[in-house]
Amino acid sequence: MQNRLDELFKRKDRQLLSIYLTAGFPRIDSTVPLIRSLEEAGADFLEVGFPFSDPLADGPVIQETSSIAIRNGMNLRLLLGQLAGARNGISIPLILMGYLNPVLQMGMGTFCRKTEESGVSGVIIPDLPPEEYRDKYRELFNRHKLHMIFLVTPGTTVERIRMLDNLGSGFIYAVSASSTTGRQESFSREQEQYLEKLGSLDLGNPVMTGFGIHNRNTLETVWKHTSGAIIGTAYLKALKEAGSPDEAARSLFGRLGVASR
Amino acid sequence: MNRLIDNKGFYGEFGGSWVPEMLYPNIEQLASSYEAILESTSFKDRFNSLLKDYAGRPTPLFLAESLSGALGAKIYLKREDLCHTGSHKLNNVIGQALVAMEMNKREVIAETGAGQHGVATATVCALLDLPCRVFMGEKDVQRQQPNVLRMKMLGAEVVPVSSGSRTLKDATNEAIRYWINHPEVYYLIGSTIGPHPYPDLVARLQSVISAEMKIQLMEKKGRPDPDIIVACVGGGSNAAGTFYHYIADEKVKLVGAEAAGEGVGSGKTAATIATGSAGIIHGCRTLMMQDGGGQILEAHSVSAGLDYPGIGPLHSYLHRTGRARYLAVTDKEAVEAAHLLTRLEGIIPALESAHAIAALHKLQFRESDIIVVNLSGRGDKDMDTYIESMQKRHQ
Ligand SMILES: Cc1ncc(COP(=O)(O)O)c(C=O)c1O
Numbered sequence: 001m002q003n004r005l006d007e008l009f010k011r012k013d014r015q016l017l018s019i020y021l022t023a024g025f026p027r028i029d030s031t032v033p034l035i036r037s038l039e040e041a042g043a044d045f046l047e048v049g050f051p052f053s054d055p056l057a058d059g060p061v062i063q064e065t066s067s068i069a070i071r072n073g074m075n076l077r078l079l080l081g082q083l084a085g086a087r088n089g090i091s092i093p094l095i096l097m098g099y100l101n102p103v104l105q106m107g108m109g110t111f112c113r114k115t116e117e118s119g120v121s122g123v124i125i126p127d128l129p130p131e132e133y134r135d136k137y138r139e140l141f142n143r144h145k146l147h148m149i150f151l152v153t154p155g156t157t158v159e160r161i162r163m164l165d166n167l168g169s170g171f172i173y174a175v176s177a178s179s180t181t182g183r184q185e186s187f188s189r190e191q192e193q194y195l196e197k198l199g200s201l202d203l204g205n206p207v208m209t210g211f212g213i214h215n216r217n218t219l220e221t222v223w224k225h226t227s228g229a230i231i232g233t234a235y236l237k238a239l240k241e242a243g244s245p246d247e248a249a250r251s252l253f254g255r256l257g258v259a260s261r
Numbered sequence: 262m263n264r265l266i267d268n269k270g271f272y273g274e275f276g277g278s279w280v281p282e283m284l285y286p287n288i289e290q291l292a293s294s295y296e297a298i299l300e301s302t303s304f305k306d307r308f309n310s311l312l313k314d315y316a317g318r319p320t321p322l323f324l325a326e327s328l329s330g331a332l333g334a335k336i337y338l339k340r341e342d343l344c345h346t347g348s349h350k351l352n353n354v355i356g357q358a359l360v361a362m363e364m365n366k367r368e369v370i371a372e373t374g375a376g377q378h379g380v381a382t383a384t385v386c387a388l389l390d391l392p393c394r395v396f397m398g399e400k401d402v403q404r405q406q407p408n409v410l411r412m413k414m415l416g417a418e419v420v421p422v423s424s425g426s427r428t429l430k431d432a433t434n435e436a437i438r439y440w441i442n443h444p445e446v447y448y449l450i451g452s453t454i455g456p457h458p459y460p461d462l463v464a465r466l467q468s469v470i471s472a473e474m475k476i477q478l479m480e481k482k483g484r485p486d487p488d489i490i491v492a493c494v495g496g497g498s499n500a501a502g503t504f505y506h507y508i509a510d511e512k513v514k515l516v517g518a519e520a521a522g523e524g525v526g527s528g529k530t531a532a533t534i535a536t537g538s539a540g541i542i543h544g545c546r547t548l549m550m551q552d553g554g555g556q557i558l559e560a561h562s563v564s565a566g567l568d569y570p571g572i573g574p575l576h577s578y579l580h581r582t583g584r585a586r587y588l589a590v591t592d593k594e595a596v597e598a599a600h601l602l603t604r605l606e607g608i609i610p611a612l613e614s615a616h617a618i619a620a621l622h623k624l625q626f627r628e629s630d631i632i633v634v635n636l637s638g639r640g641d642k643d644m645d646t647y648i649e650s651m652q653k654r655h656q
Binding site for chain 2: 052053054055056057059060063067070075076077099100101102103104105106126127128129131150151152153155156175178179180
């Protein structure tokens, strides 16, 4: 399977920077302008979150942006339409991220077809059990050239990490702590040991680390042990404070000590 | 004991465990240990002894003669309202608190809507000296002050939840998030909802209700099985416990009463079976109320204990297979039924239980039929609603 994401990882496998945004936040039509400004600033790829009323595994910031997005009228169908319409103007890989229920209501077949049509490279559905994916949806995702990306946490056993690495593709999403997003201020020794362990497992997929990365220090830790960083809460916070998408990207990249283009 | 679930925790297509990886180890730990604990002699002995001497079980099976006369059948009330703390909720809490201790968990969290499950949890945690934290939607904290104060008096910390609709659904989300961040605590869920193994665990702990019914009916009528069983359904725990030992006995008709709120078609309802469709809520595949885009809707009912947009997977399954029938009862019908029971039998029921009484008016039966209605709780907590309804009558 080859899509934009595979091409990216072939070209670059260290010091990757990926940003998470909530579709439909702050406004219903914000999604595409935010994607453009982040591409412009130099993000390697993006996770576009489709909102859900009950985001079990998310912290207060993503909960809030999700409920604002829903109030704005954002939904999965609308988002896929927006992305399909902007497809030609976006060249970095996009990953869709969200909870299972909106996907099931659309139907997994329709979802995969429309997701492929909108130029998206992969999907993260945290509450889809791996066995369910293996037995029911794996072939469908392959047919539509979509990666299914699984999460691992410090509580995931090595045996299970290997199972998820075999089953999924694209990359492994390493959650930096057993916690909901955006909680910790800096990484502890245990967290660093966990990232080191992941780096040493010689997994088939690259490892991207997310949750709690918000400054140069946390970014460097993650870059040291894994292929790259995924930043959500810190970006959404910057976006709430900033006057424009470009200003939000500049402010975040500044805090991370990464030169924006 | 006959198992109703398959080995992955499914009742047919419903149930299972649909949780993010962050929660997987917590759920896995419980799922792999609960059955051995429930079947151990040490657990059974302590559970049964606390049910007897602390909760006050067995609860009576009372022949409601005036109600029987008024409706034309033999109607028995299973008096869960006489349980300590005023409802069936305590059965589950005692059981799960003991499971927590067997698992060496030394702290308990819970969600609550009206506060009944929160009070039951705070009560048992006081008894067993376990620190207790109860998540409660901000709206419910305001609506249910007496229960908030009871929990505090019992030593629990009440955490107001300001996310989402600020009710039970969001309190449940917040409890789950806290559990992700604190995997060492025990999450004591209040109904037959959530990811496997909770629906099975809670149903088995509540099954004491139907186990007692069998013995009591045998004593009173010389046969263990009634013709019809009626129970109200929020998340479904009292109904699961009341149905449990009769599910395999097809002769016994099972009836659930869900809350229609202002009416099934009013948009202000909690009638999940009547208006819902299959989806994932709180880690469980079951019938639930949702919009076309898969967002979970807010439920509405005069009864806070039935105000949940989902329903336990066992009930989705019993509905889908036709084994049980579910009837929708409006706020108004429930309040009227509460007054009827109060005047005929001298029992003020909880608003939740009043839905089960009201469902009797929608059933057809013969004079000789034996009907058991589970009276899941007492009405003290609902006096504001009852007083308001009396004032309206006098106007
Ligand atoms: C008295 C009473 N009955 C019924 C319920 C509904 O819960 P379940 O459907 O789990 O029995 C509640 C919930 O708070 C309750 O307090």
